[in-house]
Amino acid sequence: MSTLEIRNLHVSVETDSAEGREILRGVDLTIRRGETHAIMGPNGSGKSTLAYSIAGHPKYTITSGTVTLDGVDVLAMSVDERARAGVFLAMQYPVEVPGVSVSNFLRSSVTAVRGEAPKLRTWVKEVRDSMAALEMDPVFAERSVNEGFSGGEKKRHEILQMALLKPKIAILDETDSGLDVDALRIVSGGIESVRAAGQTGILLITHYTRILRYVKPEFVHVMAGGRIVDSGGPELAAVLEDSGYDRYVKTTEPAGTAA
Amino acid sequence: MVTAPIHNDSRDGSSSASGAAGSAVLVPGSSTGSPLGSKPGVSAGTGRPDSRPRLVRSRDPEAHPVPTGREEEWRFTPLRRLRGLLTGPAADATVEVSVDAPAPVTVEHVGSGDKRVGRVLTPADRVAAFAMTRAEDVVVVTVPAEAMPDEPVVVRVHGTGGTVYGHLVVEVGAFASATVVLDHTGTATFAGNVELSVGDSASLTLVSLQDWDAGAVHVGAHAARVGRDARFRSFTVTLGGDLVRLSPTVTYAGPGGDAELYGLFFTDAGQHQEHRLLVDHGPRSCRSRVAYKGALRGEGAHAVWIGDVVIGADAVGTDTYELNRNLVLTDGARADSVPNLEISTGEVVGAGHASATGRFDDEALFYLMARGIPADEARRLVVRGFFAEIVDRIEIDSLRERITAAVEAELGGAG
């Protein structure tokens, strides 16, 4: 059973001032393989910061706390080592990589994560089937990574990668935002099939409850001001749907300029 | 990327490491007596008004003034690192030249007084003039009319140190089709010209590889004249050397000519690599495409790309586009990119250019690494992708592989 444990995580972001700005102020969270957690919270509460910090983005500095995967220190690993250890981040804003084709990228990534190059014949079929499940046109395989992709196409491409990499822990940062209803259904279907396989712990970061109608979390957390300020079951999402984040925002210090 | 169609402004025409800029200079109705050299209207980018002295064109070295380094043509070049080539030191060495020529291509070794020397190239600077007059072993490669050799002509120039002057003439007869590979290796202080004459309806592909060892200095004028309805493609690949300064020029002998000039350079720490292109559209209905891509890495790496396109008053129906893109991989490297377009007729099919210099994208690196790809492999993927547009056009498999391997070797120690 794979477990990602986040303990008392404090994170600052590099700013022009020397000491930086503290964004996360002591986050505790445990995600086990097969579980689905949702983190909800207002803009600027630190959700993406948590996601990037776990993935190892150089802009974020861990000032205290620990992140472990099955007891192994994740924070000591380089970005690529974390991915190979089984941590996956679907980004809120996936990056364009001009000149590198999707097919070349996927193959390089899968080869690195699985530790060996996939057999050509099964690989071609695997990619084709996974793309078909996400209703992605096969021509995307020959395009440069994320270059000129629409918002929805980028999100599908992120979920495609998750499906191929089969991570132990997947953090999906606002994968639902910017999707129309059809795209949301398709992307949710992709997440559901990874979840149904039971091999992945999912941390779904979202601003809206909309996606939770398709992907049903067992645990819902509320983040505000750089902390998890409330946790509960799916019923908490329903409460948030009705009353929003107001009461959390008022009772916590905002993280800087949080809206 | 900044693209500038002809009806554009004439703001800063140079771009360097951190920024990107392009410029188009539209000079309706300007008449240039000698389009080579004088550049009325190119003022915004270079700070040079119309009064710039005309370029001297002569094979006599002494007809060319000794540059001070302030001239437009020399301002980017570190003159002290030319090892005296501007003063024409006596040759004190030779380069090993070997030529593989498939039948019916012929190869001759002649003196610099041969009548085929200077037919296409009239030197525009002292170094080219010295190379033309001092080269002791002028190699003349002739592809007879209508010949279509299957294999490329390969000219290997291997330096073993010392100062050397060289001159290569390639004449391709009408309706012939050939590929010439010019492969520079070893080390030398080398002033070497290339003259290419592409006959009417003929086709020539030139691959000039500057794969020098670290200490080499190479200054060269590569002049091509493209015949009526002829086709010329060139690949200028500069990987090594301490200082490489090449001036590829294209002129057209008649309408319907087509020139594609591709370039790839990898400028490493301390290297100066300069490519100064001039495409001179004299006759009507000719086409030109220029695409040079460079990667720079390390302290003191300096790449210079100058792309001059001149469209004369009679060159109606001209179709031209030039592009330079530079990828700066580390701090301490500098790329200068100066496209210039000078147009004396309004009746063109197309005339544009783009110049962009960008940093290696750290967010792209993060993205690839977040998918498990190690940093050095991620850099290779991005740089290989960046150069693919140029490399993939080279039709000789072994060359393509060699260039790819060389680029990856350059990246090997990237940190």
Ligand SMILES: Nc1ncnc2c1ncn2[C@@H]1O[C@H](COP(=O)(O)OP(=O)(O)OP(=O)(O)O)[C@@H](O)[C@H]1O
């Ligand atoms: N590079 C940075 N420089 C300065 N401040 C930053 C930087 N990155 C994040 N922040 C700040 O940290 C806070 C948290 O940002 P984060 O992106 O984690 O929020 P979020 O919860 O994901 O918001 P959203 O719902 O808008 O995606 C915000 O106030 C943001 O402005």
Ligand SMILES: [Mg+2]
């Ligand atoms: Mg966010």
